Amino acid sequence: MDGLLILNYSVSYTVAVVTSTGPTPPGQPTPPAGYRAVQYREHSSKGTLKMKPGQTYDFLVTGGNTYSIVVRPEVDKAQAK
Secondary structure (H helix, E strand, O other): OOOOEEEEEEEEEEEEEEEEOOOOOOOOOOOOOOOEEEEEEEEEEEEEEEEOOOOEEEEEEEOOEEEEEEOOOOOOHHHHO
């Protein structure tokens, strides 16, 4: 359709969330200094991109990272030599 590619995507990922402990509740042992708790959170993202060949698209930004995709024609290895 008008030279556009339609890409349906689904991405799932797990992120470690590191937290420091708060005050120790009364009657509980005190954790060692610098003790940190780690929890894991599951995330997912779904979407549809209408893409023009050769153009780069950012489809996910998380944790300071940007994930991109680009569709280009396959290089003919016989002609590249």
